[in-house]
Amino acid sequence: MTVTQEAPAIGSVELYQQVQQYYARQMQLLDSGRVEEWAQTFTADGVFAANAHPEPTVGREAIAKVAGQVVADYNERRIQRRHWLGMVNIERQEGGSVFARCYALVFETPHGGQAYVKASTTCEDELVHEGGEWLVKHRLITRDDLI
Amino acid sequence: MTVTQEAPAIGSVELYQQVQQYYARQMQLLDSGRVEEWAQTFTADGVFAANAHPEPTVGREAIAKVAGQVVADYNERRIQRRHWLGMVNIERQEGGSVFARCYALVFETPHGGQAYVKASTTCEDELVHEGGEWLVKHRLITRDDLI
């Protein structure tokens, strides 16, 4: 992904497009099992929190480790996951951060089986622009079945 | 959402991005039960028509009232709805209006239960630009199971 070195302003078409492209690439990395590259899409001190988890996961190493365990489990069961992030609402900018709220769906397909919706969630991100690219500084995933 | 005061031209990247951002915000308002704000995303004389309804709903007050009844019903049953509008095709501009046709999916998740696809529909909008923002002047929702 080619991005400008300067972060574009909120409300700008550049910001919206960059976030869409960033989300697409980020989730394709996770669904392809490339967990080290996935972890690099967070800041070094990035936080992954979820209402389904007792504690947030903090930092790239921990984020890669947890994702790797989940990927291994899915691989063993031969289930392909696909994360869809959409309905992206860029809400506000504060300091150097952009706050976006979107919906996230997880679809799963067992090998030789039928695809289905696994979960419907909301995704609330604090994004920062470092070294010419967007990174998640804080992500909160809220599963709809748990609210 | 920051938008320019002038409506961008059809085919422009600004128009496409603004419609995407507008749809995301609009449907997040509805799914959050903020029905008064949802109604404000229509023009004062906005029309909400659907092949599932005998009569269209006309005007912000009526739109808010109907949405409020549906939200109350969902809340009572503890089901979280999520509307996804996507595959946005901006078709043409006529007078001051932009005509867009997109797909809309409704996902539902019961509290403690499993997410599922509730309905697949098409959404045909006439959008107008008033006071620096996009508003629906006429929306037609066509449920795929009724065609």
Next chain:
Amino acid sequence: MTVTQEAPAIGSVELYQQVQQYYARQMQLLDSGRVEEWAQTFTADGVFAANAHPEPTVGREAIAKVAGQVVADYNERRIQRRHWLGMVNIERQEGGSVFARCYALVFETPHGGQAYVKASTTCEDELVHEGGEWLVKHRLITRDDLI
């Protein structure tokens, strides 16, 4: 769709928006059964390959014919298909081609019945810019249940 005559550069917001709009229009044509227009969204020598098909379909005539047979079958069974292409990751440009990888979901709704996810797939496209519009030169659809 109004597009500029020159293909926009990779990483540009114009390219991303044009591909999104192109995908929306393209899949709406297929889902509406307009198979001749659908075939025109491929290059004259366009290739449609899929891990579910023994051989790729090559050229507009063949692409229209195959699509027409599938549409006739769906019409007879009174099932409405909807193709959602999303999570668009524009990966690279090489020569005059743009390479994009996205996710594609198929939703189906039987007349009078319940909508469901039919299939989850990835879509890998080589796109070229001819006569002021984007066309698929090569598409590979990989169904998640067959990998």
